[in-house]
Amino acid sequence: MRSFPRSERIALTTLFFTFGFFVMALAPRFPDLKANLDVTYGTFGTLVGFGTFGAFLSLMTMGHFIHKIGTFPVLFSSVAAMIVCLLVISNTHSPVVFFVANFIFGMSWSSYHISVNTQTMHRQKEFGTNVIPFLHGMWTLGAVLSALVATLIANDVSLAWHMNTMGAIVGLIMLVTILKIKALCIPARDVRDEDGAIGFLEMIKSFRIDWILSGAYLSVLMVEITVGDWSTLFTRDILEQEKGVAIVPYLVFMTAMIIGRLGYHRVMKGRDEVAVVRSFIVTGGFFFTALVGLSALLSTVNSTLAFFALLAAFFAGGLGSSFLGPYLFSFAAKRSPRPDSVALAELSATNTALTFVTKLLLAWVAQVAGLAFALLIPGLAFFLVAF
Template sequence: MGRAEKQALAAMFGLFGFGVMTLGPRMPDIKYNLGVSNGTFGVLLSSGSIGALISLLTMGHIVHRIGVRSVLVFSTIMMYGTLAIMVHLHNPVIYLILNLMCGASWSSYHIAVNAQAFHRQKDSGQTIIPFMHGFWTAGALGSAIVASLVAQTIPITWHVDTLVTVDFILTMFVIYLLRDVLLQGREITDSDGVVTLKDMAKSFKIDWFISIAVLCSQTLETMLGTWGSIFAREEIGVNASLAVLPYIFFMGGMIFGRISFGSLSKHWSEQWLIRIFPLVGGLTFAIFMYTGYLISKNHQFLGFVIVDFAFLVGGVGISFLGPLFLAIAGRRSDRPSGVIVAEIGALNQFLNFAAQVVLAWTIHLIGLPMMLVIPALMLAAVTFFAAAGKA
């Protein structure tokens, strides 16, 4: 695998992270435009998980027929097209439909670009998946930083429309650069992480232990992507630009944790890492986030600093759990890794949808700050799944 190809593929991941996370930091503006309650807003956003699930169940067959390039082009057009339209909407029903389409296109792009990366990793013998996912995280972090710089002065429509247009043009250009190496349908195998619904149905088997562990380890990240900026803006009372900072600290913590995982795994076992990191990350987030919220009522700056610290530690605690549990799932089964990943992905899209809806409506009963404690405790509970790792 040449350097130019590796850089171009990394750019695909980075642009993906930058573009698809554009709306995350501006969720307070989206919620205001739609004029809905927290519970209704949570239901609207969770429709993206349904779209992603539909894509996950059908895209394997489509990629096998038309190849990676066609899927990437179609997904890019739909994904950035829906993002550009959604920031102009005031009708919740239309937003729900477009968010479902956006979730489906996001999942399609994810499946196609990861299939390309897995295949090239296998052909080249180079371990490139962590590198590629690191670029995705860096892109998402860059998107949050841009939002922090412009949220106070530039309307959401100008901000998002400009960024997704630039991201769309650059993505299509990189797809063109990779046109000769992007996989044809006949070249794709189960080991590339692309599985048809028919293949999945033949041997569908739920590993509940790992599936629940993945759900508990990912729910906090999902909820903070939606509610982090809303929490800072509505509950702490900071301005639109500062409201993005907690999420930036969270993503920074995730990057630090993933970078450090290689060296940490040389000194401590998987079981120790799974036992300690989510426990410390989850409890620290819950305690410091809620403490910062209470302090902010009388000392806003101090409370906000404490909240930022909570988000940072939470990001470190969650950083490597998802990829690690998928690797563990592969070791626990004698079936192709692509089938296992597809099964866990499909089940967790459904579980994630249910969790988002329940937690969003929980806000009406206990408030947003206390609701965020729940996914933090779910993260801490991952410590009980440590037995799955290597001793």
């Protein structure tokens, strides 16, 4: 068996790391973005949510295009579109312009996600080396470092300068890296469904929804959605923390997710997976819900104590949900009689659609009942999936 070439491994590592850094840069700056648009919580959440609908359309169709033209054109054009859309999103004050740009941004990052994973899965099969877990870890590392950078510069650097500079530099690195591996990209004739690029007709013809599995995975996504979309706004608007500090809860959540996922296999050795995952979900859900509630109660009494309660809540939520994601993806492949790539593609498409609906619901819950109540909902969802 041939070994995975070092230069190609470095290139793929770069593509995953920069993708995480790029695509997650905007979430910590949501308060600035909302201020730019001058809209309510409900309207803002709706505008952001439609990016997920764009991602869903891409998941349903992009495999078809990869089958027709190969991975290189999709990789390159997706990054180019992401750069343009990010610049528009971070500089516009028009909700209509934001809506269109965010919708295309959702399609482009989803297209990139599909094509870079297709490229990786195809190549790792050729070399018999499983590099996907490592590369997904690099994506998470990129996302966390992006949040850390936002924390350090939020008070002194405007949203536009932050995104314009980051988008240009990181986007250029991605484009140059893609050009360097152009000769290694999969041509259309060699693309297979098992590489992760599921053709449109195959997806439509055989599409099935596993409601139990999707419902369980949605519980994980609800925590990530809520923290990603609303944590900085809650910390900034309700707890009245400064811009840089408002990003810290999001950073704590992502760090807890990394700790949990890095320790997943070590914790599972010799143990019943279901029992371990359930204990993490119940414990994480209990502390997440209780501490978010405590933070909301303390917000009018002592904002500092309320802030630390929120940090503890997000650490518990991140650690509690970290085990469920990997377990469910593994379980999805075992549960379905079809190839792993088809089962996982269906799970991803179903949950992206459910994520879109959930984002809209949470947005208007935040608008009508308040941010604190919206943050409590994912914690309650933990208990539903556990039992």
